[in-house]
C-alpha cells in the first residue's frame with residue numbers, strides 16, 4: 392500500500408466535508424497574510440521614523456484581532472472536519488470488523504486490533520486537521536507576500552527570498568521514501584508492543600503462576616527497544632530536516648542584508664521574510680506527522696478492507712428469513728425440521744489439515760443431541776458453523792430446510808444461541824449481562840433463566856439482586872457461575888436451537904445434572920446440540936454423533952452405541 396493509495400482512500404471519506412475544509416484553508420491563508428502584514432506595518436512605521444500614533448496602534452490592534460478571529464475559524468473548521476471524519480472512520484472500522492469476527496478478533500490479534508481501533512484512528516487526525524490548510528497556505532502565503540514585496544518595494548529582494556522559501560517548502564519532502572518506511576516501521580513496532588502488553592495482561596495469572604515475569608519483562612523490553620530504535624531513526628531524519636529548514640530561513644535574512652541597497656527596503660524585506668517563517672515551518676511540522684498519519688491510516692485500512700469470512704448476502708439480495716437463498720445458490724439441502732449438515736468441510740486459514748472433512752449429519756428439531764470426540768476432533772468447529780461463526784469451505788448447513796447463508800445473520804443468531812466453554816461477561820450488572828441478546832426482556836424472564844441454570848439461590852444472596860454489578864470479564868464470579876450466567880443469557884434470548892459447547896464443564900456433577908434436568912423440563916421444544924467429551928454423562932436415549940479428526944465415526948442413540956463397544960464406548964471409558 393503506498394501513500395497515494397492511502398491519500399485517495401482518506402479523501403474519498405471526506406468528500407462532503409471539503410467545503411468546510413475550504414473555509415479552514417481560506418481562514419489560514421488570510422490570517423497568515425495578516426501575520427506578515429502586522430510585521431510590515433510595524434516595519435513601515437519604523438521606516439517612517441515618526442512618533443507612534445493612535446491610528447497606527449489602531450491598525451496593529453485591528454489586524455491582530457482579525458488575525459485571532461481567523462485563527463479561531465481555521466482551527467474550528469479544520470477540527471470539525473477532522474473529528475467528523477474520525478467519527479466516520481471509527482464507525483466504518485467497527486461496521487467492517489463485526490462481520491470478520493471471530494477470526495479477526497481472536498487471540499493475539501485482540502490488543503493489536505485495539506491499538507488500530509483507538510490510537511491509529513486518532514493519529515489520522517493529523518491528516519484531516521493539519522495537512523491541507525498548512526500545505527496550501529505554505530505555498531499561497533509566500534507567493535502573495537513575495538509578489539507584493541516585488542511590486543511595492545524591490546523586485547530583487549523578492550527574487551532573493553523566493554529560492555530560500557521554495558527550498559524550505561520542498562525540503563521536508565525530499566526524504567519521502569525513507570520517511571514513509573520509517574513511519575511504517577514505527578507503526579508496526581507499536582502494534583507489536585501493544586499485542587505483547589495485551590497478551591501479558593490477559594495471561595497475568597499464568598505469567599505469575601509460572602514465575603516467568605522476568606522473562607516476559609525482558610521480552611517486553613526487547614519489543615520496546617525495537618520501537619525506540621525505529622523512532623530514533625525516524626526522529627533523526629526529522630531533526631536533520633528541521634535543522635535544514637531553520638538554516639534556510641536564517642540564510643534568507645542574511646541574503647536580504649547582503650543584497651539590499653537601501654536600509655528601509657531591507658527592513659521591509661526582513662519583515663516579510665520573518666513573517667514567512669510561520670507558514671513555511673508549518674510544512675515541516677505537518678510533514679513529520681503526515682507519514683505517521685498515513686502509516687496509521689494504512690493499518691486501519693487493512694482491517695476495513697479485509698474480506699469478511701462470513702458475509703451476509705441477504706442484506707444485498709433481499710432474501711428474508713423464509714427466503715430460499717441468494718440467486719444462484721444451491722437449493723435447500725434438506726426439508727426436515729432441525730439441522731442438516733451436508734458434506735461439510737472446513738479448513739482454517741493457514742492450516743493444512745481440515746478441521747471438518749466431508750461431514751454429513753442430521754440433528755432433529757426438539758432433540759437433545761450430543762457431539763462427542765477427543766480433543767481436537769472438530770466438535771467446537773462444528774458448533775461454530777451452526778451460528779455462522781465460520782462458514783464451511785464446501786457443503787451446506789441448513790436449519791429447517793433453509794441454508795444458513797440464506798438467512799439474515801441477525802435472524803440466524805437470534806434463532807441459534809451459543810453457550811461457550813469460556814464465556815466473557817461484560818462490565819455491568821447481572822441484568823445488563825443477561826439482556827445482551829434480548830434488551831427488551833423483562834425481569835421475570837431473567838429470573839426464569841437464572842432459575843433454569845440453578846442460580847436462583849445465588850441471586851437471592853446478592854446485595855442488589857439483578858442490579859448487582861459484575862466486574863469486567865466477570866472476575867468476581869466463579870468459573871462455573873460464569874458459565875451458568877452465559878447459559879442463562881442464551882436462554883433469555885429464547886432461541887430455537889441452543890448450542891452448548893462444553894458449557895457445563897466447570898460445574899460439579901450434581902449442579903450440572905440439575906441444570907440439564909431443568910433445561911429439559913422448562914424448555915421441552917428446544918433443540919439442544921451439546922458438545923462434550925463427557926460421554927459418560929450422556930443419557931441412553933440421546934442421539935449422539937462421534938467425531939474423530941474432523942470425520943463422523945459413529946451416529947446413533949447413546950445406549951445402542953454403548954452396547955456396541957465402538958468409538959463412543961472407548962471415549963466414555965477415557966472420560967471416567
Ligand SMILES: Nc1ncnc2c1ncn2[C@@H]1O[C@H](COP(=O)(O)OP(=O)(O)OP(=O)(O)O)[C@@H](O)[C@H]1O
Pocket residue numbers: 497739740742746764765766767768769770771772773924
Ligand atoms: N480458529 C482456529 N484457527 C486455526 N485452527 C483452529 C481454530 N480453531 C480450531 N482449530 C483447529 O481445528 C481443529 C479442530 O478444533 P476444534 O476446536 O473444533 O476441536 P474440539 O474437538 O472442539 O477440541 P476440544 O475438545 O479440545 O475443544 C484442531 O486441530 C484445532 O487446532
